[in-house]
Amino acid sequence: MATNPTNIFIIDDEEPIRKVLNTHLSKEGFNVIQSSGGNPVFDALRANSFDIVISDLRMPEVNGTEILEFVKTNFDTVPVIMLTGFTDVSVAIDVLKKGAFDYLMKPVKKEDLMAAVRRAIGHRGLLVRNKELQTENAQYKSFLEQRVIERTKELNNKATELQKAYDLLKGMNLQFANALAETIEAKDHYTRGHCNRMKTLCAEMGRLIEMNGKDLETLEYAALLHDLGKIGVNESVLNKEGSLDNVESAHIKRHAEIGEKILLGVPLMDEVARIIAAHHENYDGTGYPKGLRGGEIPLSARLIAVADLFDAMRSDRPYRKGMPVEKIFSEMQRVSGTQLDPEMTNLFIAHKVYLTVEAVKE
Numbered sequence: 001m002a003t004n005p006t007n008i009f010i011i012d013d014e015e016p017i018r019k020v021l022n023t024h025l026s027k028e029g030f031n032v033i034q035s036s037g038g039n040p041v042f043d044a045l046r047a048n049s050f051d052i053v054i055s056d057l058r059m060p061e062v063n064g065t066e067i068l069e070f071v072k073t074n075f076d077t078v079p080v081i082m083l084t085g086f087t088d089v090s091v092a093i094d095v096l097k098k099g100a101f102d103y104l105m106k107p108v109k110k111e112d113l114m115a116a117v118r119r120a121i122g123h124r125g126l127l128v129r130n131k132e133l134q135t136e137n138a139q140y141k142s143f144l145e146q147r148v149i150e151r152t153k154e155l156n157n158k159a160t161e162l163q164k165a166y167d168l169l170k171g172m173n174l175q176f177a178n179a180l181a182e183t184i185e186a187k188d189h190y191t192r193g194h195c196n197r198m199k200t201l202c203a204e205m206g207r208l209i210e211m212n213g214k215d216l217e218t219l220e221y222a223a224l225l226h227d228l229g230k231i232g233v234n235e236s237v238l239n240k241e242g243s244l245d246n247v248e249s250a251h252i253k254r255h256a257e258i259g260e261k262i263l264l265g266v267p268l269m270d271e272v273a274r275i276i277a278a279h280h281e282n283y284d285g286t287g288y289p290k291g292l293r294g295g296e297i298p299l300s301a302r303l304i305a306v307a308d309l310f311d312a313m314r315s316d317r318p319y320r321k322g323m324p325v326e327k328i329f330s331e332m333q334r335v336s337g338t339q340l341d342p343e344m345t346n347l348f349i350a351h352k353v354y355l356t357v358e359a360v361k362e
């Protein structure tokens, strides 16, 4: 805004005119700076602080148009009023086009001068305010941009932290699952390495049917921990040589549900629990615990059943050696459609999935 008193810079090569203007303006309380023009005028403009410029148009060394351009370039909120002789009207119009705020005819009447100056003061106020707003706007924009950069950085850091925490938890989960698998195997003497082989076999089958991401991970956990419920089965029954009586058989069958119970409620393990519960269901509905059939049995549980049968027959037992692959395949084909899902059985056989866990035995 124009300060009080308003500083007015008068430029005219004729001293009497400067004097008249000075008198009028000073009486009205304006602070007047004077220059007779010529090249020193530019230094004087640079050296002083002013709100309005009143400049003669026709001067011998530096004309008013040059002064107008200089002021517009260097002091863009300062209005310029041009003084012009009667014959200069067309030139005056030209300087208005070039950005002069107003022009006054010589000889200048006091009322005209004051009216033009008042209007220029008002205009100057608007220009200054406009510039302030532009500056504020630019500052605010840059502030916002900075905030966006900072927030993005914070969010990226948070995302990295979360990813690290997630990876850590995932690693811990796997370690716990492996520890549980070892616990199962420690209890069931015949099944050394079975849990990990199951994980490998099932993962391969999962990939063959284009399972991925979370589903594949869930399948791997379920395969690794499918016999988790054996923790709740008496060791004497579990490791009994020879056939089981009905009570013992019913007891051992409970491992499917016990496994489910152990995992239900463990974060992210609900689906694993559901699969484990169904790993002894038969395709034709004669399995346990629920007698589910076909598509009612989770796909992962059907995969596990195929791999489980293969690995059980392939492994050495105290009372028999592991069976040859061809013999196991024919047994699998025999129970395909009754105990096992035929499609998954074919997949296992056709792709020789067992090779993923076998150092060549034959």
Ligand SMILES: [Fe+2]
Pocket (backbone or CB within 6 Å): 226, 227, 255, 279, 280
């Ligand atoms: Fe089992």
